[in-house]
Amino acid sequence: MAVKIKTKYGTIDISNNVIATVVGGAATDIYGIVGMASRNQIRDNLNDILNRENYARGVVVRQADNGVTIEVNIIVGYGTKISEVCRNVQEKVKYNLETMLGVTTNEVTVIVQGVRVLAND
Numbered sequence: 001m002a003v004k005i006k007t008k009y010g011t012i013d014i015s016n017n018v019i020a021t022v023v024g025g026a027a028t029d030i031y032g033i034v035g036m037a038s039r040n041q042i043r044d045n046l047n048d049i050l051n052r053e054n055y056a057r058g059v060v061v062r063q064a065d066n067g068v069t070i071e072v073n074i075i076v077g078y079g080t081k082i083s084e085v086c087r088n089v090q091e092k093v094k095y096n097l098e099t100m101l102g103v104t105t106n107e108v109t110v111i112v113q114g115v116r117v118l119a120n121d
Contacts, residue, residue, distance in 0.1 A: 002014055002015045003016075003068060003101075003103055005102060005103075014101055014103065016061045017056050019059070019061045019068065019070075019097065019101065019103065020055045020056040020059035021055050022096055022097060022100055022101060023055070023059045023061075023093050024036050024055030024056075024072075025055070025096075026093045026095075026097075027074055027089050027092070027093060029092065030085060030088045031080075031085075031088075032077050032080035032081075032084075032085035032088075033074055033075070033077070034074075034075045034077050034116045035075050036054075036055055036057075036058035036059075036072075036073065036074060036075070037058055037073040037074060037075045037113035038057045038058055038073065039057065039071070039111075058073040058074075059071065059072055059073070066106065067104035067105055068103055068104070068105055068106065069106050069107045069108075069109070070097075070105060070107070071109045072108065072109070072110050073111045073113050074086075074111070075112070075114045075115070076114075077115070077116060077117075078117040082112060086112065089110050090108040093108045
């Protein structure tokens with residue numbers, strides 16, 4: 001499914017993969033996020049961090065009459081305050097979708113799939 005936006009010039013269809021890419025890019029820019037996780041790790045056989053091409057596996061987009069509902073699966077870094085990281089993800093995802101795509105966001109649900117300890121470089 002795609003989000004349809006009607007303008008005076010016609011209709012714009014935005015695919016769920018585009019929305020997932022914008023959401024994944026916004027989420028991974030937040031301090032404390034190690035990366036995106038697959039929403040179904042057993043089926044996808046992925047226990048790794050998703051790269052840019054696979055953001056759609058970690059994001060669920062549901063359309064409603066007056067906007068979209070987003071579900072984001074993330075992996076956070078050890079030592080960060082999880083509630084603050086999740087709140088920042090919610091705010092940035094909502095902001096990016098509304099400014100970049102013009103899509104109204106009703107709800108952003110953040111699911112923490114894991115915590116990773118990063119080695120010191």
